[in-house]
Amino acid sequence: MVQKTNPGNYFEDFRIGQELVHATPRTVTEGDVALYTALYGPRFAVQSSDALAGDLGLPGAPLDDLLVFHVVFGKTVADISLNAVANLGYAGGVFGQSVYPGDTLSATSEVIGLKENSNGKTGVVYVRSVGRNQSGEMVLDYVRWVMVRKGDPDAAAPDTVVPELPGTVAAADLQVPAELDLAVYDTTAAGSPHLWEDYAAGERIDHVDGMTIEEAEHMLATRLYQNTAKVHFDQVAANQGRFKRRLIYGGHIISMARALSFNGLANGFKIAAINGGAHTNPTFAGDTIYAWSEVLETFELPGRADLGALRLRTVACKDQSAETFPDRTEDGKYGESVVLDFDYTVLMPRRVS
């Protein structure tokens, strides 16, 4: 009998230019939205209220962009990172068509880089993954690179191809829904009077609040995204590993940090781009997550007087308040308490003159 289970791809199984069509298309629903709310407590008004979203020209409240990210990411795991040692980074992430309850998401990836590590046991795989809705419209397009084990240590190393990683997504490449009209944006309903003009590059915001992670929560989340990477679920296997604990899916931390960032960035309702990101330390159940953000840039959007963009860096730390802005040290290394360094671009309404 042929083996029926999926062993995942090992480093030597990937080829430059290879196209992977990922399994399990997924219709996202109001049920997913409710669970996302219960898991993180987001309060961004556009994603919370059909009525308010309708006032802004949208057909209803769109899904949180990170929920879209997690669903698309989850699909890639079985083909890309089942044998991964570490998820190394993200770049060039652009959110496309807004996603609404009832949409069906699927994902494909292209291998754009391969580099075997000098130890001969692992290699770095660079993929560009694209999530699409049921009409084939792009909803998310991003690059990630991940360190993957070799299945056969004697497999020959491929020619090294390190792709030029996209830098910060440019203003012209951000996709703003054409139907979105912020003329009637209600800052009271949104929970903050601070609009795009009120933020300046270099500004740092401590998001104040903290949230402690439970095992049940991160597993519910990760399964909701149909992400089956076993490090998140199997305590018996974890007991044999380095940490003796189930690892939290890194995206769970991104969503926690984003929800915490409402307190200070309430009007930054839409993530338009993920410029980069790194999970700088593992997290486990029992950790308490805090977050702070730095405004890296503020920029206008072509053809839009009603909203602008903020490029942000949100840093999450654990078991330590973000009051002191825990960060890289001067040598570029992260202390143990810093668990996420996430560079992304949000859209925020401008003050109507």
Next chain:
Amino acid sequence: MVQKTNPGNYFEDFRIGQELVHATPRTVTEGDVALYTALYGPRFAVQSSDALAGDLGLPGAPLDDLLVFHVVFGKTVADISLNAVANLGYAGGVFGQSVYPGDTLSATSEVIGLKENSNGKTGVVYVRSVGRNQSGEMVLDYVRWVMVRKGDPDAAAPDTVVPELPGTVAAADLQVPAELDLAVYDTTAAGSPHLWEDYAAGERIDHVDGMTIEEAEHMLATRLYQNTAKVHFDQVAANQGRFKRRLIYGGHIISMARALSFNGLANGFKIAAINGGAHTNPTFAGDTIYAWSEVLETFELPGRADLGALRLRTVACKDQSAETFPDRTEDGKYGESVVLDFDYTVLMPRRVS
């Protein structure tokens, strides 16, 4: 840079007559209903079945009234009780228009009373909060009072205004959906043959079952309601506090007690009023909640031969069966095991003659 985060209001920030428009309108959905079911296990048939609700003249299964309460309450937290020491009580709560999946809820509050405490460090704020649907119809109107810290201990005390608290909501003030017709009410489907006529003032019912609370559950619930009071979420902060534990949101206990009360009050499917309520002791993960109820009054409803009202007092206790009806002692104090004393009015079908 102006501070971007919300510090919440301190006692000295409130003014009599002040109107607060709370943030984050929220469309409630079938996803919220499913989570509410998973969190508490309610079995009231009208809220569980679109088909049965339709037979009674409703457009579908309405949301559990307490889910509406929690969503409205959650909105008030950021403005009213972010700096609260204790949630002291509720009164005069009337449920209005029924809420269905797809409705969008928002909330406002008016400050109706202020009384600085003699210690000069805290004061009591009385607010009347109103939840409305997307058409502006009232869905819930209630008074609560809460002890709030002063931000500046030297702030002058306001003139004391203690509002006359509403007493028990009168029969004439209860809102019964006009379209509701109980002629075909099915007691078998509802799970109990006991109708309004079968209950008498003074009757006590031990609801028998107990439910142990987990950290993940109360946090999922509280985030679902977009209630971000930090005492529920941050274990690191809790370690510095009096209890060393994350506090359970009091409303979580109300919903647990209500779900437990199905066993004995299965036909009391709709909460029409919250006459009063107090969280008499804190609760924590690991506590096991039991409940008992006393029928305080039974009364007819104007113009309705098909249903009547029961004014109930449901008492929740922890780590102790409700078999012995744990209660206030003669000096009016509550033992440590009593965690909720909730006075409310439910509608129950009458026996068709």
Next chain:
Amino acid sequence: MVQKTNPGNYFEDFRIGQELVHATPRTVTEGDVALYTALYGPRFAVQSSDALAGDLGLPGAPLDDLLVFHVVFGKTVADISLNAVANLGYAGGVFGQSVYPGDTLSATSEVIGLKENSNGKTGVVYVRSVGRNQSGEMVLDYVRWVMVRKGDPDAAAPDTVVPELPGTVAAADLQVPAELDLAVYDTTAAGSPHLWEDYAAGERIDHVDGMTIEEAEHMLATRLYQNTAKVHFDQVAANQGRFKRRLIYGGHIISMARALSFNGLANGFKIAAINGGAHTNPTFAGDTIYAWSEVLETFELPGRADLGALRLRTVACKDQSAETFPDRTEDGKYGESVVLDFDYTVLMPRRVS
């Protein structure tokens, strides 16, 4: 006053031929589907994607068959197994009309067997339970037998009636949706190239992955199904019992094993029958569940060239990998690590010739 709470039925309360109409009809929704996904992480494509299900002729993604099972089963608990000592077995389970979000499920049971145990304290009750949708169409029909306590030890033993238990559900009795057309079935989207022809009787598959159970998860699940058997929820009561732990609802383990079985049986998207099943050991929070399956039979379906049936036996074990296929020993007994032995029939697309 008459007792208002439901004491459940004791062994002596059952009569052969008795019809029980169970309470609380339940409209199932996209919210339930999302929670089911979060609880178990199923990836069967037909249940995951409205778009893919539509391509196959269905009106949308049907509910997972086991979610239907749990909802129907949950309704029977208050009347059948509130005073149960043990759930002994299932047989002859046939899934009928597919269930979609918006359908309302209700359940009835008929008592088909009674046998008092020789200790005079308990007896075995055999029931045939039927779940129906809002149109009265059968969605699930199955037999289970359960050991129930006597309430009055002096109650006379009934005449013993042990029904002939249905054997494996025959091919002719399986219900395949007429509108289902697998001509365009997409194995890439479904996550596996292995179709009905690729499986053979006797084949064993280790499903590889493990999942650790948390208290919050099994309680959320069990309440979602409105199953209120107290052994699952009350730690204080459990402290007085044999295990000192809350017992996991056996159906939770079935759903975990089924979700794990995707890895090896990805195209077996629909459960058509439950031929038998036993919970061979109790499970508790903290247990890590693994599963393996054996193909018992492969058979064709009358009138269908596009799909066939696999009769499977899926065995779940705890805290021990399924790599060694833990099983009954030669004396027919199960070791402590084996927690489920489940015999069921799935439909799987055939290779289009």
